[in-house]
Amino acid sequence: MLKKFLSVRAILTIGLICSLIFALYSIYCKVEYWGLSFNPSQKTNIWTIEAHVSFMPTGEPIKVSIAQPTVSEDFKILDENIVAKKYQIKKDLKNNRIILTTKQAEDMQHLYYQLLLFDNEQAKGKIKAPAPAKPKKPVLDEQSLFNLQQLITLSKTMPGDVPQKIIRYINQETPDASVVALLPLKKSPQEMLDVMQNALSLEGIPNRRARGIKLAEDKKSFTPDYMLEAYTEGQWKLYDINNGKKGKPENFVLYQRGGISLVDVEGGEDSSVQFSVMKSITSTAKLASKRAALAQQQESFDNSVFNLPVLEQNTIKWLTIFPLAILVIVLLRNVVGVQTMGTFTPMLLSMALVKTGFIPGLICFTIIVSLGLLIRALMSKFNLLLVPRISAVVIFVILIMQALTLLGFRFSLDIALSAVFFPIIIMAWIIERASITWEEDGAKNACREIINSLVVAVITYFIISSEFIRHVMYVFNELNLVILFIVMLLGTYTGYRLTELKRFAPVLKDIEDVDRH
């Protein structure tokens, strides 16, 4: 019925396209939201930032408010942790602050706020901010206003855009009069920012100050750096106040924006905040769960293979490579036209090669098959029945494997130790088939059959032993579905096999010669 409307090939093509769309969407989600990648050895940096707040209580009830970092798109919060005994913790989501309260205390207070961040390589600088309101003119006395205006005019000679001009002018090695008039010689970052912000506001450029942390390995006891942010070209841009460098420095976490303090302490004095940073590295795949949770996809993640215990994951890792190996076999047999012993024998051989290693595997295979053929040739004199005979060959193969392993261990030959990984039954069948072919069609044909199978196995081996391909086939296992449809579509392939192009070449020439005359 269905055949009337759609040919088999059309149905399969639709299936292939659907599975391809599904796979692409699924891969997109896995890359975008779960952070998985095509690179098998991709690592993600995890940064632990610790803010250590300490102060001396004054005896009144204590209220500490800590700024939570403004999470920019290039870093994501993996985990937060607050170490503060006897404190009540509240989150002020509106102002992005954490409020810790407790009754009065006596001893020196130490509060720790820990933050785990990871690089979000996928999203760097993608979000545009809406245009903020024009800044108000700064309220300044006449003299200061004059100095500021002069600074702005003079700074026009400096390179870069307006904020850069101002920053660079202020940071000249020998500051000129207008700078000296506004800033002391030994200027603090806050003082510099005051002048810069006033100048920008005077120019009508929205601006704000920002504080952030440069992530570097094992940085201890430091205070966050000040940065200037100005709204130009439709985006908030960060400027280094010491050299005017535009843009966010690498590995820089914006901790807080605007002029709000990092930590406010009520009921305490001599408060100090010190930060430390630690770097750790983890494989990207391990982070997938956290990322999925962040992207509200925890449920679909829980249903994926990544949620399985490691042992099962390893089994599945092994399984997901099979379809690709099968595809290779199908291509080699039906499109190239290689004749092998049994359909999947080469595939099983290649699987064994993966476990043994290439060269040791080939040597071992050769030893087992040649010894097996020798024994089988001797045995053919006994005229045994088929099933007992093949069984005897199986046992011989097992004995050869044992002997090789023992010899390998005794003489520390790693090559021989790999013998045990070969599928016993497959080896026995190869020996049996080869020996029958040997008797019936001669040694040449028997060797050709074995070599054909081995060549196919080696080709398959090189494909499935690639770390990259194995990683991709496992992490993006929906590709298995695509392969399924490709294999089925190949089932409708009616073109010539590559070997047929050679096989029929003489007859083609003859026919064309006859036609010509």
Place this chain on the structure above:
Amino acid sequence: MLTAIKEYLSRPRRLHEVGILGMNCRNYAVIAHYNQRRLYPLVDDKVQTKLLANKIGITTPKLIGVIAHQYEVKNFLQVVKDYSEFVIKPAHGSGGKGVMIIKNYTDKVFTTPSGKELTFNDIYQHISNILSGLYSLGGQYDVAVVEELVHFSNIFEKYSYQGIPDVRVIVYRGYPAMAMTRLSTAESGGRANLHQGAIGVGLDIKTGNSLRAVQHNKPVLIHPDTKEDLLSIKVPLWREHLEIAAKAYEMTGLGYLGADIVLDRDKGPMMLELNARPGLAIQIANGRGLAAAIANIEKNYPKNLSWQERVDFVLNAH
């Protein structure tokens, strides 16, 4: 170099143009389309084929006996006690595998066509191998068929080095489409397999006269062992050959089949076996493409004819 690559890349198109049938196309577009799976046992089992053939009036080599169980093997001498020559073959064999020809059997010595002398022990071993499925298609248990040896017509004798030359006719929807005969050589060890060095001779489907001969894909003019002119072959009783082939379609219902026919000097053409997946080497022997022949039948030949009418049509086609 560049022209060689160009030539290679153009081959699929040119092969298609001259109508050469490829393996994939044969399997997908022809066999899967015209040969229903349930009909395969009719031709895969030589015992069944023989019984069916006899029912429809096709002569086959006479059945001497069937050995179906291991315990029967020891009674083999009883089965062949009245015969001095016979053939043992697996009922589910393919490609001539497991076929043992005994040319002379006297005093418990079995002589093969090549003169090798075998003992009962060798025969016992061979039949056991057949029963355990060594030569059968899927490796399943099989039965051994013992049948009379064909006395092949001495017309062929000079053209073949040992072995029985048979005529293979490809039948498409009941119409004989292409034919060839395979001649064994010393190189092929008396076997009729082309890839082992046997000669394939393409036969004109209308006359049974040889069109050309190939060995190892290359045209040859004389038999390397007997030195006979290969282009002088004229298969006698050609119409009878075609009748057997055409009838095989009614007998099996297979739209694409290969009929292997031998010419017995006393009993005329006999059907040896049928094949539901005949190979493609026949195109090389004929120097013609099967796809072209099939397309011609599909396009120009009438449907719903009886086997006589179909043979007439083929013989009179131009």
